[in-house]
Amino acid sequence: MEESSMAESRYIWLDGQLVEYEKATVHFLNTALHYGLGVFEGIRCYSTSRGPAIFRLKEHMERLVNSAKILGFRSLPFTADQLGEACKEVVRANGFQACYIRPLIFHESEKRDLNLDSGVARVGIAAWAWGAYLGEDSEEKGVRMNVSSYTRHHPNVMMTKAKVTGNYANSVLAKTESVRLGFDEAVMLDPQGYVAECTGENLFIVRKGVIYTPGTWAVLEGITRDSLIVLARDLGYPVVETQISRDHLYIADEMFVCGTAAEVVPVTEIDFRIIGDGKAGPVTRALARAFREVVRGEHPRSAEWLSYVNG
Incomplete structure (x- = not known):
């Protein structure tokens, strides 16, 4: 940016x-x-x-x-x-x-x-002014993550569809733990033990050309998440919202996360297991490229998604 x-x-x-x-x-x-x-x-x-x-x-x-x-x-x-x-x-x-x-x-x-x-x-x-949240070279090199020991909120304990300031103590605990352990970011599981989201990003995996992402029942309805689902379908990739288990992450062909601060970032390692070939995969790169074109005003979706400050 x-x-x-x-x-x-x-x-x-x-x-x-x-x-x-x-x-x-x-x-x-x-x-x-x-x-x-x-x-x-x-x-x-x-x-x-x-x-x-x-x-x-x-x-x-x-x-x-x-x-x-x-x-x-x-x-x-x-x-x-x-x-x-x-x-x-x-x-x-x-x-x-x-x-x-x-x-x-x-x-x-x-x-x-x-x-x-x-x-x-x-x-x-x-x-x-704020650059890349997960590091200036994160989009190219990817990031390393671990599954946090902290569980994401139960939807009837803290409202998961709202960006409430108090909710983020949960994210701070998980993020701090992961950074202290030498990782860049944490993956958080929901109260049932399925993958929910990261501390500040939504999560996607790719297997055999299909993109999978956790449903929104226990996570924030990310606007960047929604944008990437639209862009993925525009590009012809099927997208499935479903429950994802922790071991699904380990055998993914690709994994990436997204959010307003992070934008689109590949995950190259999770719990000391290399994802794919340890680099950003073709689906991740295609979506990151489409997203960049949108936010620069160079994509057909730009007209509906950008609000120009000066009219």
Whole structure:
């Protein structure tokens, strides 16, 4: 991804106003900080020949509002469309051509109790220049993973269809464990023992020309995941959503993960077992190439998936 010439943000959008970066603060006793009462999105803006363009902005804003609904906010101060326009405003104000955008709806209450109805929803949107999440050479060389000792959330314990800030303690435990063990990322199993997702990415395997991915019953409905399913079918690859066991990973011809931050990254090793020939396979490369064309505005899908910041 191309980087902006500016490494830091100058402005953050907070409750409807652009605020200088250093002044966009909340109080230490904020209930979102203490109890994890917030929902967020991660969105990429890409440099194109028509200027900066945000990838699938509408879908991200709809998921943000849905996350707030799932968490239990009764009302929000802004609509999904208004928040989408605010994302564009943040990119313009900071002068980015390519960046990562982070909208956050968070709870604030003077009572500081465990009742969501005691407070109100506040909203902030930040943006910053951010390269490849799993390493600058991850798309070419691939990454090494292990199956985490930590289980992904049960869908009736923590809502898995919402990007709730508190949910990510689960991901932090797994990611930190894996990095300390010498891996790049962790694969997490669902409460039944089947493959769910990684700490911040959805997962795919390829066997005999067919792409398999876990269903969304226990994982976040990833927008990049959905995009790759569409692109794969455009390219003629069959895609099957099904339960995947841990040993299915070991005998896959290819394995790759995707997410807004990670984009499309091959997995070359899992639990010390080499996947395929230890390199990005042909299906992974084809999908990564199609994805790059989309976000650069060079693909037939670009027209429906890109929102140009400058109109």
